[in-house]
Amino acid sequence: VLGNHEDMMMDYLLPRARQKYPMESASGLPDHAFLFNGGEAWFRNYRMPAEVKGRLESLPLLIVVGEGESRFHVVHADLVRNLLDPVGGSASLPWETTGSAPTGSGKGNRPEVLFFTDADIDSGLPWEETRYIPGFDTFGTVADSLTWDRSLVHAINMKRRGLLVEGLALETPGLSPTYCGHTPLRKPLLAASQRFIDTGGFMRKSLESGLSLTEALTDRVWTARKHSNGTIEVEERVFERIG
Structure with missing residues (x-):
């Protein structure tokens, strides 16, 4: 993709x-x-x-594989539609945002993350829809979001700091498993139906970094690391689960 x-x-x-x-x-x-x-x-x-x-x-910006329970997606960044942060929990978001993306339920003036679903994908994504995209660090379209977005990672970090983030669960209703990367993480991560498998294969400073490979629909995942002596180690790991 x-x-x-x-x-x-x-x-x-x-x-x-x-x-x-x-x-x-x-x-x-x-x-x-x-x-x-x-x-x-x-x-x-x-x-x-x-x-x-x-x-x-x-x-392609997005690949859809299979149907029904065998369906999954591949995208570079994530399938977030919008991230709303009325309390300023994410330093990357401007205090006031405009754009044509939906603005959520506004429950309790809490942060909220909205996602695209299978139905949105099947009916055609609203490519001209705009919002502020963390990672792109300016306003952009859905295409920019699929290639640059870090909204879900920001939402996860807000939750780790103790904030209640509306819409953030282990699995997102109506969204099939989605495999993505873009944001290098210390370990494979599962949140909101999305499996992040970028574990910093280009990085050599962290002992946990490496090139990760996952088997679709099974949640089995492996990371390969090259050591200074030239040997390659392959470790089977588990997804960190956020929800």
Whole structure:
């Protein structure tokens, strides 16, 4: 599926180049978010075949596999529709937000997280709907949310700090198991029907980091780690469950 780094790469390489993620370097010269987020080092080590560039634009934002009880989804970030934070429990959210996304029930003036469901996906996601997207750190569309969002991780962190977050449960009614990543975590995590399996495979500072693989619909998950002596260790783990 398409993730934020692929989206930045397309913006840098393809004909629509440098319209969505332009930046300025510290010296004031034109720069780009793809280069800033590791793209410059990537180009030093790899070449981009022309046919790969053409395939980038065909990457889906969301994959639906199976039907009924065998159904599951694959997405890069998460399937949050909106995160509402009237008490300021998440430092990443502005005090006042606007946009066209639903604004929830407002129960008790508490934080609330809203999710897309299977029915929303099957009827067609509201691609032009907008909201403030933590991780993207500005307002964006549903496509931006699927590639950049960290709302669910923020909601989980608020709950860990003792706040009651409306809508946050182990499983979300009407939403099939969803496999995602984007936010590196210390261990695989299950919350709101979503299984986060990014355990920081690119990180070497943490003994828990590694490349994780999960078996769909069974919640079995393994993490592979490469040690300094070159050996690879594979550990079967369990999802941390938040709900």
